[in-house]
Amino acid sequence: MLSQQYPALILVAPLLVSFVVFMAGWSGRRGVAWPLSMVALAVTTLSAGALLVQVVLHGPLSYRLGNWPPPMGIEYYVDHLNALVLLLIAVVALGNLLANRAAIARDYPGKEPVFCTLYLLAVAGHMGIVVTGDAFNLYVLLEITALSGYSLLAMGNRRAPLATLRYLFMGTVGASFYLLGVGYLYIMTGSLNMLDLARLIPVVAGSPAITAAFVMIMAGAFVKMAFFPLHAWLPGAYSNAGNAASSLIAPLTTKVMVYVMIRLMLTVFGTDFAWSTPGLNQTMVWLAVAAMVVGALYALSQRDLKKMLTFIIVSEVGYMVGGAWLGNRLGMTGSILHIVNDAMMTFVVFLAAGSMLYRTGSGRFESLQGLFAKMPFTMGAFVIAGLSMIGVPPTCGFFSKWYLVLGGIQAGHWGFVAALILSSLINVVLFFRIFEIALFEPFAEDGGHGHGPAATAIAEAPAGMVATLLAAAAGLIILGLFTGDIVNLVINLAIPANLI
Amino acid sequence: MEHFLTEVLADHYNYWAYIALMMIGLYAMIAKNNLVKKIIGMNIFQTAIILFYVSIGFKKNATIPILDAHGAHGHEVVAHAVDYINPLPHVLMLTAIVVSVATLGVALALVLKIYREHGTLEEDDILNQLSE
Numbered sequence: 001m002l003s004q005q006y007p008a009l010i011l012v013a014p015l016l017v018s019f020v021v022f023m024a025g026w027s028g029r030r031g032v033a034w035p036l037s038m039v040a041l042a043v044t045t046l047s048a049g050a051l052l053v054q055v056v057l058h059g060p061l062s063y064r065l066g067n068w069p070p071p072m073g074i075e076y077y078v079d080h081l082n083a084l085v086l087l088l089i090a091v092v093a094l095g096n097l098l099a100n101r102a103a104i105a106r107d108y109p110g111k112e113p114v115f116c117t118l119y120l121l122a123v124a125g126h127m128g129i130v131v132t133g134d135a136f137n138l139y140v141l142l143e144i145t146a147l148s149g150y151s152l153l154a155m156g157n158r159r160a161p162l163a164t165l166r167y168l169f170m171g172t173v174g175a176s177f178y179l180l181g182v183g184y185l186y187i188m189t190g191s192l193n194m195l196d197l198a199r200l201i202p203v204v205a206g207s208p209a210i211t212a213a214f215v216m217i218m219a220g221a222f223v224k225m226a227f228f229p230l231h232a233w234l235p236g237a238y239s240n241a242g243n244a245a246s247s248l249i250a251p252l253t254t255k256v257m258v259y260v261m262i263r264l265m266l267t268v269f270g271t272d273f274a275w276s277t278p279g280l281n282q283t284m285v286w287l288a289v290a291a292m293v294v295g296a297l298y299a300l301s302q303r304d305l306k307k308m309l310t311f312i313i314v315s316e317v318g319y320m321v322g323g324a325w326l327g328n329r330l331g332m333t334g335s336i337l338h339i340v341n342d343a344m345m346t347f348v349v350f351l352a353a354g355s356m357l358y359r360t361g362s363g364r365f366e367s368l369q370g371l372f373a374k375m376p377f378t379m380g381a382f383v384i385a386g387l388s389m390i391g392v393p394p395t396c397g398f399f400s401k402w403y404l405v406l407g408g409i410q411a412g413h414w415g416f417v418a419a420l421i422l423s424s425l426i427n428v429v430l431f432f433r434i435f436e437i438a439l440f441e442p443f444a445e446d447g448g449h450g451h452g453p454a455a456t457a458i459a460e461a462p463a464g465m466v467a468t469l470l471a472a473a474a475g476l477i478i479l480g481l482f483t484g485d486i487v488n489l490v491i492n493l494a495i496p497a498n499l500i
Numbered sequence: 501m502e503h504f505l506t507e508v509l510a511d512h513y514n515y516w517a518y519i520a521l522m523m524i525g526l527y528a529m530i531a532k533n534n535l536v537k538k539i540i541g542m543n544i545f546q547t548a549i550i551l552f553y554v555s556i557g558f559k560k561n562a563t564i565p566i567l568d569a570h571g572a573h574g575h576e577v578v579a580h581a582v583d584y585i586n587p588l589p590h591v592l593m594l595t596a597i598v599v600s601v602a603t604l605g606v607a608l609a610l611v612l613k614i615y616r617e618h619g620t621l622e623e624d625d626i627l628n629q630l631s632e
Binding site: 136139140143147150151154158159161162164165168169172173176179180183186187 | 526529535538542545546549552553556588589592595596599602603606607609610611613614617623626627630
């Protein structure tokens, strides 16, 4: 039965096709790279959608790779939490590849097969991190994601190789810390399967080795998700990369690492353990507060569109980490919902930025002048995404921030609430500054403003890009309207019932 | 003092060794200006963790994990886990070594690209060139 193979299919389809694409490129058939990759990602997306339906209807399911029973064999475990994230990754990856056909051919001339190979490997890595139920397998997939990500990001402007090398150093240290933590868990429990670990850890939870394992695994995850103050690698690596690569990696990698953190807190260690250390919750939430504020302030000081957006990611990671460490159900709900919403918002803003850069060639603010007249659809989508980042209803950004604020109030953490509102207000400035430049500048000669140069012809990005962009922007509103269903049917069941 | 020497140092010397190696690697990654030296530091850092894993599979008075199925006189023997070194951490590290080699490859490819662009591997000089 094919329907039983969905957990493997979401990973195997891009993995196998990546080899086919590479070999085809080698033998001179460059034209097949993009269509084949689209087919693979379509299979992944359909399987991920079917998995989410199965999980919602019938509950969590376990898949044994090679039919080896867990905990000895590697288990793929799909529950409400990762079924949601899997579909999210698949949709973003498919949409991004669909949108960037022309951009890939233009930005990576002659290298389309290589780009598509790395792209598929990165998608397979992200999917694998989310679907796997084995702590060591997660490390391997983490490195698959990272290595293909480095290669994708390095194909950018002349600053990209050095920025990527710095990311590689930080990423390797982060992954090594994760691996070290898993080693300590293995010493104490003798197991690597996440569900098995969850059963064994309470028995030895008093041991300092378990605490050391927890701290090291979390430190590794924080490096990889660019959590303040470990964020320094992110802006350079993402802003110098090619647009087609950064609009895949910017929405997904940080969010997937937040998922890893939440999975470890909820399933492997359990919230009783994660939140038991005195003062740790407070420290983490205050660090998240710093991330939100510092990320937003850095974004404010940028004069380049993509660079500004990368600092917004740093700020948004603070929202999710803070929500998860508030110590209550509302905060955790907000954090998980924000993984979905922020990935979609980041996807739309980066895709819109890619679309603008496709025509302007530069992301400097002065080159964005008059873009509303030239690229009305791109700018329309960018406005929706900007409003969502700010948190204006009915866009999805409002609802996850709402849960996060409620969680902050319930926890009595007013610093978190204040920082969330402050960073949203800074987002208002950030986005309206760009709207203003793109709409009003250059100011009309006769002194009246509000009218850009009237005679500008529309010069939109390629149709595929604009169509995807509009669909994704509509998705932000649809996600917002269906927030209730997402929370009731999926997220509520992803969080253990004993958590209030 | 005696407790410290026997319990903390002597019984756990493998942990001290891996921590020392890790710190050497981390120092090189932070303090060295040459990109290739930084990569060497990164590799030492990764190797430290590989050694840590390999060392935790060890047991005293145990042998390599190859089961002697027929015993000395052709009779089947029962295998006791205490007689054999735990092979699982070693198997895991085969994967980790592959990962570390792949990381090294990507890092060296990036360094090559940087060298072709800037003609130097000193990070300060490259940053100066980029800020011009």
